[in-house]
Amino acid sequence: MIYNFNELEKHVGHWIIITKDGEDDVSIKCETCKEVIIGLGAGDLLKEELAEDKGKTIYHSWHIDDVISQAQSRDINLSEQQAKEILQRVDHHKDAMVGISWDTLDVHTDDYLKDMSG
Numbered sequence: 001m002i003y004n005f006n007e008l009e010k011h012v013g014h015w016i017i018i019t020k021d022g023e024d025d026v027s028i029k030c031e032t033c034k035e036v037i038i039g040l041g042a043g044d045l046l047k048e049e050l051a052e053d054k055g056k057t058i059y060h061s062w063h064i065d066d067v068i069s070q071a072q073s074r075d076i077n078l079s080e081q082q083a084k085e086i087l088q089r090v091d092h093h094k095d096a097m098v099g100i101s102w103d104t105l106d107v108h109t110d111d112y113l114k115d116m117s118g
């Protein structure tokens, strides 16, 4: 999420898309950076006061470069398109108890390649 001018300014000129992730989550995302600009769940309110929560939460984004470099460390070469599809799988299968780790990327990369090899 973005709460101030500087964070928003770095996305000037980027591709912005609005996606619905599941029934109750809608977000405005920067397609260029793969970052959520604004993400709201059902019932969430966007208020100025929410900005006061800045610093009380952390947000960690994963980029296709992370997927590609992690795969490379295991002698697997992925195209950007493949890394994108793997990242989508990670996003769709995210488990709040487990979170997203390098191991998560490994598991999804392996599953993806297994599925692709038919």
Ligand SMILES: [Zn+2]
Residues within 6 Å of the ligand: 010, 011, 012, 014, 030, 031, 032, 033, 034, 035
């Ligand atoms: Zn951006």
